[in-house]
Amino acid sequence: MNENNQVEFSSIEVAKKTKFLNGVGRFFAFCIGGFGILTGVLLCITVIGIIPGFIVVVGSLGCLALAMGKQKVRCPHCKKQTIVFQNVEEFHCVRCKNTTIITWK
Ligand SMILES: [Zn+2]
Numbered sequence: 611m612n613e614n615n616q617v618e619f620s621s622i623e624v625a626k627k628t629k630f631l632n633g634v635g636r637f638f639a640f641c642i643g644g645f646g647i648l649t650g651v652l653l654c655i656t657v658i659g660i661i662p663g664f665i666v667v668v669g670s671l672g673c674l675a676l677a678m679g680k681q682k683v684r685c686p687h688c689k690k691q692t693i694v695f696q697n698v699e700e701f702h703c704v705r706c707k708n709t710t711i712i713t714w715k
Pocket residue numbers: 685686687688689690703704705706707708
């Protein structure tokens with residue numbers, strides 16, 4: 611049995627990169643993304659517009675991801691860069707499987 615249930619995680623401090631997308635910019639990106647998905651779905655319903663509709667939906671999803679705020683962080687164990695949401699409290703490294711706690715500044 612493993613009695614060591616108090617696992618120690620390392621933590622890193624990361625400065626949020628919201629220079630070009632904060633407040634109003636983020637709100638607009640959200641609106642464009644939401645409107646784009648709606649337009650894309652409507653295009654898909656018309657059957658003729660399936661291909662452009664699909665492209666619009668994919669583009670809008672990217673816009674929404676940007677609006678939600680994704681950022682690169684570096685794993686302190688193996689130095690691998692990972693993209694995480696700016697609201698997460700920790701991330702699991704895909705390379706070394708370590709858990710790192712993120713402290714946002
Ligand atoms: Zn790692």
